[in-house]
Amino acid sequence: MKNFRNVFIILFMVLLLMKTVSATEKENIPIELSVNYGQDLTKENTVILGLNVDEEVNKKDLKVQFSIDKENWKGYNNKKDIWKFGISSEYQPYYPKFNIGTVAGKRNIYVKVTDSKGRIGYGKTSIVYSPISNDPKIDNIYNLTKGSGNGTKTDPYIVNDKNIRIKINTINSKKVSYSVNGKEWSSWRRINGNTTNLNIVLDKTNSKVFLKTKNEYGVESTSKLINYIIDESSPALDVVTKYNSFIATNGVVKFDIATNDDKSKYVDFNIMIDLNGNLVKKSGRVKNYIKDKLTYKEITIKGLPDGVFNTKIVAKDSAGNENIKYIKIKSLE
Structure with a gap:
């Protein structure tokens, strides 16, 4: 009876195993x-x-x-x-x-x-x-560093510092990254809203900055390229007169401003004449035609009273660098 019972148990276990295999x-x-x-x-x-x-x-x-x-x-x-x-x-x-x-x-x-x-x-x-309607885009880029230009290849931003700051407006973008060589990119930085500012260090005189964004799903935008020129030197400035001194006759004085800058197409100037506390101002722009050659512009100022007047002349290039000269204008009847 015991052996029969053992056989029954063994048969039951075999059937259970077969059922398990079959179910699997x-x-x-x-x-x-x-x-x-x-x-x-x-x-x-x-x-x-x-x-x-x-x-x-x-x-x-x-x-x-x-x-x-x-x-x-x-x-x-x-x-x-x-x-x-x-x-x-x-x-x-x-x-x-x-x-x-x-x-x-x-x-x-x-x-x-x-x-x-x-x-x-x-x-x-x-x-x-x-x-596609969710694709990220860089809408506008603004240079917040002192200088001029549009950032294009033909009209780069000209700045006087390698440490620059830019503002970007974006569409469908959650993060932004930048590169100064187009190969090595910064870590992704979160964008709050649609606008963000970036501080970037340029690595050479003629620099490029690449920007790209991505949306919340990881889709990356087309990269945008910004061109920069670093100009840390002041423009050349000379003030020239045909006489030994700057003399105004009948209230009129004439002299030449000579400027040059190797990285700027134009040099702006401001002339400030101190008429005993009242300032007379004259401003203008000199276009640089030949590299390393001074460009002259004739200046005429009228209506000066009799006296000797301290005069400040400031030349400023596209990067914001300044050169300052001081002269005295003697006005005679």
């Missing part, structure tokens, strides 16, 4: 699901699904369905090239034009595979959807 086989079909050939991000809301099934599985015996919420399943009719809810697909390595919806962000995709034996296989993959 029934519930598991090894599969692997991919989207857009392994890409992490898409700008289109229809994608290509890739389905890889274990080689030992009879693929002709499979029924395949896909879902984006694990509740509503649909299949692909390859003869009509359409997707339809409630039907199953035949197995094929790739399934085109699967719609992942219109909501931007991370989109999960699920697959369910069954065969005639009742076995089931589940798979899941994901991709980030960011439509």
